[in-house]
Amino acid sequence: MRRVHVSALGIALMALASAPSMAEDKDVVAYRRHLRITLNEQSGALGMILSGSIPDSDPVAHLEAIALTASYATKAFKLQVPGGEARPEIWTQWADFSKRMDDFARKTAGLAKTVREKGPQGVNVLDALTCKACHDIYRDETKR
Amino acid sequence: MRRVHVSALGIALMALASAPSMAEDKDVVAYRRHLRITLNEQSGALGMILSGSIPDSDPVAHLEAIALTASYATKAFKLQVPGGEARPEIWTQWADFSKRMDDFARKTAGLAKTVREKGPQGVNVLDALTCKACHDIYRDETKR
Numbered sequence: 012m013r014r015v016h017v018s019a020l021g022i023a024l025m026a027l028a029s030a031p032s033m034a035e036d037k038d039v040v041a042y043r044r045h046l047r048i049t050l051n052e053q054s055g056a057l058g059m060i061l062s063g064s065i066p067d068s069d070p071v072a073h074l075e076a077i078a079l080t081a082s083y084a085t086k087a088f089k090l091q092v093p094g095g096e097a098r099p100e101i102w103t104q105w106a107d108f109s110k111r112m113d114d115f116a117r118k119t120a121g122l123a124k125t126v127r128e129k130g131p132q133g134v135n136v137l138d139a140l141t142c143k144a145c146h147d148i149y150r151d152e153t154k155r
Numbered sequence: 156m157r158r159v160h161v162s163a164l165g166i167a168l169m170a171l172a173s174a175p176s177m178a179e180d181k182d183v184v185a186y187r188r189h190l191r192i193t194l195n196e197q198s199g200a201l202g203m204i205l206s207g208s209i210p211d212s213d214p215v216a217h218l219e220a221i222a223l224t225a226s227y228a229t230k231a232f233k234l235q236v237p238g239g240e241a242r243p244e245i246w247t248q249w250a251d252f253s254k255r256m257d258d259f260a261r262k263t264a265g266l267a268k269t270v271r272e273k274g275p276q277g278v279n280v281l282d283a284l285t286c287k288a289c290h291d292i293y294r295d296e297t298k299r
Contacts, residue, residue, distance in 0.1 A: 038208040045200035049193050049220065056189035064182040068230070072223045076193065079216045079223075086212070 040094035043087050046080050047096070053077045054140065061136060070131055074123035077140075081116035085109050096154045104148075111145050184238035187231050190224050191240070197221045198284065205280060214275055218267035221284075225260035229253050240298045248292075255289050 034042075057073040059065045088109075091102050101108045119140070126134055146152070178186075201217040203209045232253075235246050245252045263284070270278055290296070 034209050038203060042200055042203050042209045042212075045196045045203070049196045049200070052189040052192045052196070056186055056193075059182060059186050059189070065178050065186045065231075068186075069227060072227055076220045076223050079220050083213060083216055087209075 034090060034092075036092045036094065039087070039090050039092040040097075043084075043095055043097070046084050046087060049080045050077060050084075053080070054142070057136075057140075061131065071123050071127045074119055074126060078116055078120035078123055081112060081119060084116070085112045088112070096150050096152060098149050098151050101149050108145075108149055115145070178234060178236075180236045180238065183231070183234050183236040184241075187228075187239055187241070190228050190231060193224045194221060194228075197224070198286070201280075201284075205275065215267050215271045218263055218270060222260055222264035222267055225256060225263060228260070229256045232256070240294050240296060242293050242295050245293050252289075252293055259289070 053073050053076045056065075057070055057077070060068045060070045060073065088097070088101055093099065093102075122134065122136065197217050197220045200209075201214055201221070204212045204214045204217065232241070232245055237243065237246075266278065266280065
């Protein structure tokens, strides 16, 4: 996995000027997978901190990483490429899907700001991280 | 995976006040795994953008997510819990390891700033993302 990254980044230095303007479908699905796994892992890390499994750790950076990842997920789905765990409803109900994704990015960014300023006490993380509500409609986990 | 997160976050709301002050070893290793996979996935996403596989996308947020994750990785290893892909050299050569990890966080944060202000042209991503140099010493991929 690591070797792929280093290689891709190596190519990048030469390829930037000649980058094609259209992404291939398999690349779009692979890119979305990177975002999805990041959200999974960051949510997992955040959960461990908030549940006390990893005490004395800072939940803010995880919330910020989640907000960053969510902030460009809408754009990644805008390309209308089926595949991965994406259900067709993402595109047939685009207004709802994109609003939910943007809300998710906005709420997690707001939560990161609140926790940074006031600490995690009293903050309702579940208000922002209602994963299941969207996944039930837009994500098909059987395609994992 | 998702259900675990939601559950962990649910517990968090009640557990924050009574969080134990010591992490269990298995939790520390699991937490580090979340960080490692995040770095892998974000590097992969960044590589796809920089190589032109995902054109018209913004590499800055990925660089920021990498910098955020790296910024608290040192602390995660400070707990001196062996396991996962961590080699013992992390702790026997702590000064070198922690300096490299902190440098990585600092360089990727700086790179994010530069790319945000000036665009990716002419920026040497490999200068910051020299994954292999550290992994060869401190990471045992056979333990994956």
